[in-house]
Amino acid sequence: MDVRLGNGIHLPGCDLRLDPRRKVPLAVVSHAHSDHAGWHTVTIASFATIDLMKARKPVPSGCTLIELDYGETYCTDRARITLLPAGHILGSAQVLVETEEGRLLYTGDFKRRESLTCEEAASAKAGTLVMECTFGHLRYAFPPVERVREEILNFCRQSLSEGVTPILLAYSLGKSQELLAILAGSAMEVAVHRSVGVMSAVYGKHGVDLGKYTLWDGKNHTGKVLIIPPNTRLSGQKVEKSRSAVISGWAMDSSAIYRNRCDAAFPLSDHADHGELIEHVEETGAKKVFTVHGFTEEFAGDLRALGIDALALGGGNQLELFR
Numbered sequence: 599m600d601v602r603l604g605n606g607i608h609l610p611g612c613d614l615r616l617d618p619r620r621k622v623p624l625a626v627v628s629h630a631h632s633d634h635a636g637w638h639t640v641t642i643a644s645f646a647t648i649d650l651m652k653a654r655k656p657v658p659s660g661c662t663l664i665e666l667d668y669g670e671t672y673c674t675d676r677a678r679i680t681l682l683p684a685g686h687i688l689g690s691a692q693v694l695v696e697t698e699e700g701r702l703l704y705t706g707d708f709k710r711r712e713s714l715t716c717e718e719a720a721s722a723k724a725g726t727l728v729m730e731c732t733f734g735h736l737r738y739a740f741p742p743v744e745r746v747r748e749e750i751l752n753f754c755r756q757s758l759s760e761g762v763t764p765i766l767l768a769y770s771l772g773k774s775q776e777l778l779a780i781l782a783g784s785a786m787e788v789a790v791h792r793s794v795g796v797m798s799a800v801y802g803k804h805g806v807d808l809g810k811y812t813l814w815d816g817k818n819h820t821g822k823v824l825i826i827p828p829n830t831r832l833s834g835q836k837v838e839k840s841r842s843a844v845i846s847g848w849a850m851d852s853s854a855i856y857r858n859r860c861d862a863a864f865p866l867s868d869h870a871d872h873g874e875l876i877e878h879v880e881e882t883g884a885k886k887v888f889t890v891h892g893f894t895e896e897f898a899g900d901l902r903a904l905g906i907d908a909l910a911l912g913g914g915n916q917l918e919l920f921r
């Protein structure tokens with residue numbers, strides 16, 4: 599199937615775009631993170647993705663929304679489009695596109711590990727696979743998620759027992775809700791940044807239990823765990839007597855604590871690690887793989903070493919001789 603990179607993923611054979619940044623006549627939005635989401639003349643997405651997008655920005659006039667459940671199919675004159683769970687954040691979807699040229703699966707952002715706040719990723723047989731590989735390097739092998747959860751809880755308990763406010767630095771959509779769900783089973787009280795509260799309300803509407811939390815007003819954090827996005831801290835809001843931890847897959851890098859100017863780093867990720875990426879390729883049985891986002895060339899090279907026809911979409915694709 600003809601696949602091109604440019605304003606998202608472009609499938610010229612059926613004139614469909616996946617996750618374009620600029621407005622187009624017809625697009626599928628895989629999930630509500632701002633580097634993927636946008637309103638288009640016709641926007642196809644899951645119900646939860648549309649709700650999360652609306653919570654950030656109203657639907658402009660003249661836009662038609664096609665809201666799909668997982669497993670539900672929408673047909674254009676040249677393609678059948680089906681959304682499958684991606685396991686990344688609430689509402690995140692992989693996109694299965696079936697045309698006369700064959701079957702293509704686009705992963706969007708995804709992970710295969712279990713999550714407390716979104717449906718587990720599915721897979722589907724497809725001749726062509728377009729996959730994100732944010733952590734598509736062998737050095738990214740995430741530890742068991744139960745262990746990471748326990749380490750985060752211990753960090754919070756220890757800080758509170760010393761009269762110090764634990765601050766968890768996490769993106770407002772996805773990671774923060776996962777942290778709320780992890781903390782919901784503990785006796786610890788939680789305060790969250792306003793932007794986290796806005797997104798969490800949509801999770802609540804979709805039946806995800808995030809436990810109790812209060813909105814942070816800049817001073818009501820004493821004795822509580824505080825969850826704020828990393829950019830909030832950079833904008834200068836200071837919390838006295840605090841200890842901060844970044845919550846990200848990039849915590850696997852030894853420089854994570856230094857780079858984020860924090861005290862600890864925990865590798866809780868909403869993306870697949872290298873092993874999960876390989877598993878996903880194998881499960882789809884894809885004959886052709888295009889990599890996008892992250893370690894595209896390295897991961898495409900790893901797949902070629904396994905005998906799989908793989909290319910970094912829009913990348914240089916250095917020959918193995920020179921790697």
Ligand SMILES: [Zn+2]
Pocket residue numbers: 629631686707
């Ligand atoms: Zn994402």
